[in-house]
Amino acid sequence: MFFFDLLPEWMFHTVFPIVRWLHIVGGTLIVGGTLFYEFVIPIALEDMKQEHQLAVFGRVRWVFAKVVWISVAILMFSGILSSLQYYRAYEIQYPLSKPWWVAHVILALLAMAIALRLTLSRRVPPISWMRVNLVLLFVVLFLASTARHVRISLREKQERQQLRWMRLPPAVSNSGLTMPTTRPAGEDK
Amino acid sequence: MDAIVPILARWLHVVAACLVLGGLVVMRLILPAGLSHISDAETRQAVFLRCRKSFKMIVHLGILIFLLTGTYNAILNWPAYRQSVPLSHAFLGVHLLLACVAFALALWVLSGKQPPKAHAGATLINLLILLLVVAAGSSLKYAREHPHQVNPTTAQPAN
Numbered sequence: 001m002f003f004f005d006l007l008p009e010w011m012f013h014t015v016f017p018i019v020r021w022l023h024i025v026g027g028t029l030i031v032g033g034t035l036f037y038e039f040v041i042p043i044a045l046e047d048m049k050q051e052h053q054l055a056v057f058g059r060v061r062w063v064f065a066k067v068v069w070i071s072v073a074i075l076m077f078s079g080i081l082s083s084l085q086y087y088r089a090y091e092i093q094y095p096l097s098k099p100w101w102v103a104h105v106i107l108a109l110l111a112m113a114i115a116l117r118l119t120l121s122r123r124v125p126p127i128s129w130m131r132v133n134l135v136l137l138f139v140v141l142f143l144a145s146t147a148r149h150v151r152i153s154l155r156e157k158q159e160r161q162q163l164r165w166m167r168l169p170p171a172v173s174n175s176g177l178t179m180p181t182t183r184p185a186g187e188d189k
Numbered sequence: 190m191d192a193i194v195p196i197l198a199r200w201l202h203v204v205a206a207c208l209v210l211g212g213l214v215v216m217r218l219i220l221p222a223g224l225s226h227i228s229d230a231e232t233r234q235a236v237f238l239r240c241r242k243s244f245k246m247i248v249h250l251g252i253l254i255f256l257l258t259g260t261y262n263a264i265l266n267w268p269a270y271r272q273s274v275p276l277s278h279a280f281l282g283v284h285l286l287l288a289c290v291a292f293a294l295a296l297w298v299l300s301g302k303q304p305p306k307a308h309a310g311a312t313l314i315n316l317l318i319l320l321l322v323v324a325a326g327s328s329l330k331y332a333r334e335h336p337h338q339v340n341p342t343t344a345q346p347a348n
Binding site: 013016017020021024025027028029030031032033034035036037039040041043044045047048052055056057059060062063064067138141142144145146148149150152153155156 | 192195196199200203204206207208209210211212213214215216218219220222223224225226227232235236237239240243244247269320323324326327328330331333334335
């Protein structure tokens with residue numbers, strides 16, 4: 001039993017949309033921020049003297065690091081809550097979706113570790129690491145989209161099966177065969 | 190193939206949101222902090238305009254991706270949205286309406302070679318609107334995934 005099993009219905013349906021929103025906002029901050037930090041700002045500064053470039057870039061890096069830390073905190077918090085919410089469903093009801101979710105979590109942790117390592121160190125990191133991290137973040141987003149698509153497709157397929165069963169003649173539906181369930185005990189509220 | 194296009198459409202929609210929203214945060218909050226170290230106003234303005242030019246291209250491309258993938262996603266998910274009426278339609282309406290306002294504001298702020306006088310305030314307002322757009326979008330997704338819970342009166346499954 002998780003803590004959200006104890007939540008009243010209305011609170012459950014308030015907390016989890018907010019958690020989802022936080023997860024998306026955290027993702028947009030880290031992905032968009034990395035792209036700008038990596039590709040846009042260096043191009044804008046290339047005509048300046050090197051000492052000015054370093055001064056501006058150092059200040060930008062300092063603020064960008066704060067954005068990365070906040071994003072990582074938001075993503076970890078909302079990611080853990082979302083994972084707890086869906087874990088039993090991945091285990092019991094949507095096993096095909098689980099590998100995509102696991103890959104999403106592992107690569108996301110790797111990308112966040114790289115982002116923290118690059119922003120926590122005092123030295124300006126090599127540019128190639130930021131690029132690798134940006135590609136990694138795009139892959140993480142793709143894995144999340146795939147996990148969600150598989151989960152929703154499976155759920156809708158099960159619902160269609162259930163509807164077909166309900167439309168069978170009473171002689172068949174009352175024959176003692178069990179109807180496929182759409183929401184086993186492990187499913188979220 | 191049936192699975193690839195919806196996944197790519199969703200991924201592109203989220204990537205475009207990341208680029209536009211993340212870019213807006215950088216342009217409004219991070220870049221000004223860095224530029225404050227440049228004492229020469231002319232150089233500061235030149236650097237800002239170069240960043241703005243790149244950001245403009247990203248926003249224009251982002252709007253195109255939003256329109257294409259958003260239309261595709263809405264058509265694809267329409268039967269599922271019908272299961273959780275009226276919540277899904279309320280969230281979809283707010284999502285679309287606010288997105289149109291955000292697009293218009295972004296196009297106005299980024300039009301011309303020089304930004305309008307009120308660009309800083311308008312960019313901040315646009316950032317808040319985009320956060321609301323994401324909130325409406327994620328709530329729509331939640332309502333779609335929990336049709337029987339958020340509206341127990343609907344019983345028809347998706348096609």
